[in-house]
Amino acid sequence: MTNTWYFYLFFAAALVFAGILGLLLRRNLIKLFIAIEVIAKGISLLLLGTGFVKDNILVAQTLVVTFIVVEVSLVATALALIINIYRQTKSLDVRKLARLKG
Amino acid sequence: MIVQTALLIGLVLFSVLAILLRDLLKSAISLAAASLLLGIIFFRMNAPYAGVFEISVVAGLITVLFILTIALTKAGDEVRESRAANWVFPLFFIAFIIIDALVMKGLLRKIPALASGAETGTFGDVLWKGRTFDLVGQIAVILAGVFAVLALFRKRDKHD
Amino acid sequence: MIILFVALPLVVAGILPLVGKVSRRVVPDLLANAALLFLLVYAAITGRHLIAGGPVLQQLSWFGEPVAIRLALDGFSLFMLLAIAVVGLAACLFSIDYMEHYGAKANYYALFLVMVAGMNGLVLATDLFSVYLFMEVAAVASYALVAFGLGQDELEAAFKYLMLSVVATAFILASVAVIFGMTGSLDFAGVAKALQEINAGAAVGVASAFFLVGFGLKAALIPFHAWLPDAHPSAPAPISAVLSGLLIKVSGIYAMTRIFLNVFGLTPALSTVLMSLGTLSMVVAAFLALGQKDMKRMLAYSSISQVGYIVLGIGIGTPLGIAGGLFHLFNHALAKGLLFLTSGSVQQSTGTRNLDEMGGLAKRMPITAATNLVGALSIAGIPPLNGFWSKLIIIIALIQAGHPVFALIAVLTSVLTLWYFLLMQRKAFFGKLNEKWAAVKEAPFWMTAATVLLALLCVGIGILFSSTVTTWIQPAADVLADGVHAVIGSWGF
């Protein structure tokens, strides 16, 4: 049974890594946040997969539900920030967000 | 098991697509598709509530929020993504997949784990009797999100 | 009723926007400050009785039926609750006058209280996932508060803060999932017990590394610090005070310390890594602070440097080192909160944060200048102020534990600290009065009152430091020094 844990771990790690690569390479603010969402998918898969293979599916389920609620909050805040940034700078380029430095 | 694997591969593919696609709307939709697949995977793992949440909230609500944002910021000029990303991303990703597979294979049976007893009861029991504090946290995080959005979209009558 | 620490701010936050429709200023001011004052009194007076007989694990009941809200209060968490209440109250008092021109005061207080609730919840939580959850509660509120001014800099800072923070929490949650998979449980006691039964060195190592990145980013240890010097200066001054004084400590250092010392157990490897990271942060950030022109940015880098001291102290792992680290945590919360508040006073009076443009403000703002000096000297470690004692304890602990090189670095860095704080004090407050500021007035009443409160505490704790240490710090340090056994043994599992 434990073998399947690594199976889920593998896919979760792939998702998280894809998200991080996206964060490093993409420049559009919305795209960056989509990359964050991909990481979040990897994490929820990891949580539930772990619960599934360890026979703790019910606990894992509650964790995932809570995690999704947190995610919604975060998405709302982040997108509100992005819209505000767009209103101020008329741009979604993360490279232009470099006024604070030093 | 094969179906599950196929679903997982699809999930990864759609997620990668969501990052790689140039058009924002398309990548938001492929993210939604990935969420849908994840929801189905959850269903197949005997986690119906998580599946429902994933499909309705993440594939539904969050996608709507993304599309709304994309619409609100549409007037701006397109961001020039770096060209390097087109080949760097697949290269690194494939390399990582290989490392990932090797590590997971190597780790097999190396990590000791406690065998856990089977759970009893229903989802409701676990939620209410096991993890009630999370509910307080959920309320708090929803309040935080609501207030954050209110604060960020308030009329700036006095400042600036 | 330990749950009050979480529930009260949440309830008040919930009704504030409704009240805000009726009264835009006075009632929100009153409600928010009253809530924090209550928490302070409750923590300071009732708290000690609660844990008189050792750590308490409280199980809540709902109409006679037990529900699964388990909250643990021991020396360490009580100590953190007290720190949160003190600095939170000072920042809240400061906000009465300071937040006038931002508008939407009710909304501001609501976010503030949610953040406090999040921090309190984190401190009282007994399981790994709750730690994550309440960390997010405080974090979401803090993103909005950093961006509260809605200027371009504020938004940029908040966005970068959010994006880095989310990655950090992803690592934390991944680590939580791995631990969950290995031990089958999430609460501290269960995990600690299970980890002792199984021999899982490598996996725990990886999990520790993930935790270290996540909590290190929250605590702004170098190299995970880059968001802090943007985010903390951009926030409104009272929020900077809370972020620098509390949030990085609660969601970074508290969580890290609790998990590493009470759940995983501090291995020599972890201890070495913690001490190295602490020293790196301490030195590099001190140099960075030296080169700043922006008053708040200098303070922000100084926070990173002082967090380095705290982590260095706790990382030693000896009882004295932990006590020194915790004491420094408390002192830094007070003093850095104070400094950010005075920087807010200066900014409001002059409209600038650039040190080169200031000068001679002591003549126009004597109280602000004096309180700023107290804060600066306290962090720089000048006796008899509180910061001196905590640094001294850390240095003594380092020598005792046989790390004279670290001790030497810590001593040299404190000279550096003194240097940049004197630079700040001289440029801003001493010297000739810049003619531009001839009409500047002392900050309004509540702003000065808040700074004076913190300055008095700095001096008072400096003089009465031995009793502070024995009543507040020592119980906290004991819990940590007991290590894993403290959690397994006394929380009744």
Add this chain to the structure above:
Amino acid sequence: MTPKMLLLPILLPAVLAVVLLIIPRALRLLRDALALAGAAVLLYYGFVFFSLKDLRFNVPWLGMGIDFDLRLYHFSSFILLALAGFLILITLYSTVKMKDAPRAREFFAYVFLTAAFANGAALANNFVPLVFFWEGLLVTLYGLVTIGGRPTSGRTAVKALLIGGFCDFSMILGIGLLWTVSGTLTMSQVSVEPTGLAAVAFVLMMIGAAGKAGAMPFHTWIPDAAVDAPVTFLAFLPAAFEKLLGIYLLARISLDFFKIRPGSGLSVLLMLVGAVTIVLAVLMALVQKDFKRLLSYHAVSQVGYMILGIGTAVPFGIAGGIFHMINHAMYKCGLFLSAGSVEHRTGTTELKKLGGLRKEMPLTAFGFTVCALAISGVWPLNGFVSKEMVFHGALESGYTVFAIAAWVGAIFTFASFLKAGHSVFFGERTREVPAVKESQAAIVVPILVLAALCILFGVYNKLPLTLFIQPILEGHVEAGAHLDFTSHALDIFNPVALISIGCLVLAFLLHRHGFLKSGRKPYLASEPIHKLPVVHRLYDLAEARVFDPYEQGVKVLQGLSLVLFKAVDRPIDFVYEKVVTVAGERFTAILKKAHNGHYANYLAWCLAGLIIVAGTISLLMK
């Protein structure tokens, strides 16, 4: 007399400081009266405590051996008495001299706070309270320097604070090491062999003590403060209080905490520090053209004698060093006060502008003359006695070279005071300064009291030597060893004394030669000494080193002398002010450049950090 009374010398001045700060300007008389009364009470208790000699106050404080522990015994009671004596004189003097100063209230408050900290430091019997009081002195030092109110005062204050902070931190480090070696923090229980780690601890603590006393290379702020701070401050801290405390601690370090043997490496190190300080600082002093700066360099130079004396580690030398400490405090305080008196009436301390004041200010001139003769070591004043003892000690230790250095110092000390006295009080009356009167009684009385003490301690040296010095050394020498210091202290018919007197004659001839050669201008009397073939290079660089930063128009030295110059005094300052700053700035600039504001950059750091941390942990776990 309960042990609790030991808190009085600490609490009374501290409370008084707060009260003095609060009393408004209008009630100046009340303030003066209170300050004098407080100082008088302290002096009275100084005598009481001195007669008691043995008292211990101990309350547990922090646990782990950190107690609030005060101990009165012969040495600390002696220091306590001396501190109280100087405090009352300075207070009396300040009531007139600081009357119109803009920050007089703060000045009085700082003075009494300093007294509180100093008393605490002298009484402390546990290293942690000692450090507490010691660091407190740093704060009041900073405050007192800023009171000068000149544009550069702030900078000088920061410099003093940084240098002092460095010394103090090295002392803390040394205490930490000593703690690990000895296992206790109670000062009276510490006694270790200075080997290995303990030797490092000794050197670190020595830096702290010598730095407080103002020895080279930790002195550079004192001449700056001579310009930037009120003259009362100079008489108070660098001349009296800091010397007493610094040398007290140094004596305790080398007598009690560590067993320093004559001829050992650490003893030679101390003697070397002392000798270098004597010679270099006196050379700086000789060419000064400002009265206060001249005195301030002597304040550095004389420390050298004390350190040299203690460093000999032979009883006679140690007694000489400690005796020199109290003597120096008296005459240097008197000298600074008489400089202040001159400044008070004429408004200047530049030697060039002054001259022939002996007729208008006879009492000041008398006080100055006695003190100047005492510092120069003229028979039969106190300076002669203590210097003789140091010479004897240095010879007895077997290192004749250090005795020679001390003699060289004596020559130039006398020469520079001949120059100063000649320029200010004797010689012709200059026209730059209008006619003046003698200063008020409150200014003259302290000077005369100090001058009288100088005579008393010289002529009746048996009194201080048997009363103060001898008990300190009892128990530190082998049983039955010779402990009578009075036997040949005043004997001028022995070779050592004859050499000393020869030195004085030489100094007089040098002065006369220079005076005549420079066209009868006393303030230029030191100039021809430059031409002396042996030392003129050294003088050139000394001159440049002093004038270059502060006065214009001095030629830049080239070649060898430049190199030598760079190896002496300003370079030490340069290290403090430039090297550290520039290196720090470079490093900071690189770091700042790295923070370029780009998100991907920051994220990459985090990931790199993750990989390094994970790698380190897995590596360390194996």
